Amino acid sequence: MNLDFSDDQKFLKEEARKFLEKENALARNRNVLENESHIDEELWKKIVALGWTGIRIPEEYGGLGLGHLELCVIAEELGRFLAPVPFSSSVYLFTEALIIYGSDEIKKELLPQLISGDAIGTIAVTEEFFAPIAENINVTCNNGKINGKKIAVPDAGIATHVIVVAKSNKGVSLNIVDLTSEGVSVEHQENIDESRGHFSITFDNVDSQLLGDAVSGWDLYETLINQAAVLFSYEQIGGSQAALDMAVNYAKERYAFGRPIGSYQAIKHKLADMYIALTLAKSNCYYAAWALSTNSSDLASASATARVSSTKAFQLCSKENIQTHGGNGFTWEYDCHMFYRRSKLLSLNLGSLSNWREKLVTSLEQSNIN
């Protein structure tokens, strides 16, 4: 029985943590949030220099050729420090999509640029103020030309490339667009966590390159987010742990009625519940990481399980961290709100909690758990 990371993977995690701590990633997040600069360029360059953008990219394209487990440990640490970089969009989604679906030509062209940070990718799915499904995609791709408008695209303002989920008369497809192309217009949309910008993209007859086939794009998208959900979950448990640690430390130091608030059971039980939610999520993440790294047949249910429990854990830990801090927790000055915001961003970026619960039950129906 060995449901644990290897010593090398644990070492990588420790190094990642030390690096992000030394770089003061949390303070950088506040900076980006306050200036609405959407990325900390300096931190991004350092992350690129460490090779994290190429962890999963095969060596023949210049990457490190490591596995998903290495990516999981990095994700947990990025989540812990709320690193203000487009890692989730560019690495878990865009790069992974290229690794799985890209032709050799596309890989040769883009993977080296993604490793060096010259290219940053994201994915554009949503078009309306409700959840996207294959049937309500209206952005079109005909003869390689994209037309229409996507909204709430994370990191698009700093990205160089985007995967556009579009429809044609053949079906839904995934299409890569160079954001510097003629006919692309990217506009910032105000959002509740400006440490990571969200943007609308309008496409007016824009050239694209097909990723995968022209028919089964929605299935390819579903497979991609089932995988990415594991990595998002690791960011979520990293953030949950940081929020819990923050609440515990405050509860030990803050006095009310002559004693530390952490000595009151109302606070203790709240913090114990956060620990319980986090432990369940973390254990589910371990299993999902195994399922992802071995391409197990129960990846769909394993990733949805990790996703639902990590989303719940981060939502609970971030909101109760504010509550534990009392009035201070509601100030802009304290960091509590940054975790609260990020918990929402990470939970919505791949689709809502209720829709992931639905995915989980659907996967149970398909695998027939009894």
Added chain:
Amino acid sequence: MDFKDTQEEAKFRKKCRDWLEKNASPKDDSTPQNDDFANKDKMKAAKEWQKKKYDAGWAMLHWPKEYGGIGASSMERIIWANEESKFDVPKGIFEIGLGMCGPVMMEYATEEQKERYLPPMAEGKEIWCQLFSEPSAGSDVAGLRSKAVKDGDKWIINGQKVWTSGAHFSDFGILVVRHDPNIEKHKGMTFFFVDMKSPGIEVKPIKQITGGSSFNEVYFTDVEIPDSQRLGEIGDGWKVAITTLMNERLAVGDAGGADVEDAFRWAKNQDNLGEPLLNNSAARESIADWYCEKSGLKNTKLRTMSALSRGETPGPEASITKIVSAGKLQDIGNFGIDSLDMAGMLKTENDDIRGFQNAWLGAPGLRIAGGTDEILRNIIAERVLGLPQDPRADKGVAFKDIPSGNS
């Protein structure tokens, strides 16, 4: 990452399985487990099975070699329990003795006493129980009031114990009582073992809200215990008790009974307003959350086992097990009953419905036994997260002066 046994573990598992296959029959999941040991035949079967295991060396794996065990590692105990659980064998009756009373005897009894009491305990000839809780000492076990008064080379015990599993069929018990109410609470206790057939001991079963009776009240009226049956020094009672309690909190783990698979299967077939219940979004949401809890506990256990398999001390993560599984059991029971609408009140022969009703009626007990939800949250907060203890009204005060309300 993988889920395989190491070579040594695989070898040990095969040894367990080979023996079990020769000596027991595989479990048929369709027959509900009935562990009513008040039933004489059940008791006889349990004792025979224990004897069989004892003769073959499987009875108390974790005991040290000098007491007849094999000094098995935690991982080997898990493997044995895992394999044994696949067979239709009586379970549970000797665990308090082997898990809690045995280790206390090993540490505090004289050599002669160990020779006299440990082998029959291991063999299943003599059954042991644990006499700690009292009517006014539940979560606060150290608040116990049963009195021990020294009289020459014996002690006279008066008082009442409660929630004693198996007292009605036990031969011996371990007992903690107060020898001095005039000194501080935790210093005024002394620990003994007692012959349950001693004059003055009266055992009365407690009828639970399930209708069943797994526990007892045990009354002590001028019961005599020789001083030679004292375990530890006079005044060390709490120290001796706490080691036993730590074992109990580890032992009370996953709640059995209706689980998410049952709720899921039920929801597929149960009618709800003209469609399968599984089409109902509230039902789907609940099932998703229970599945996450169930998987979370299972994977937590696998993480703990991974550490044990490497010979490391596991982290504190297993401390969440009972709190999560008992709450889940109660909610799933409630879900099943609720799905029957008005007819959910009715008792039936349907195994699924009975499963939900039993879960709902039994879960309140699981949320209390072996540490209430509230005590377990305190433990997580204080021992895992390092939060300070509550200020206490019972520190540095003579026991008799501690406020006790009307109880």
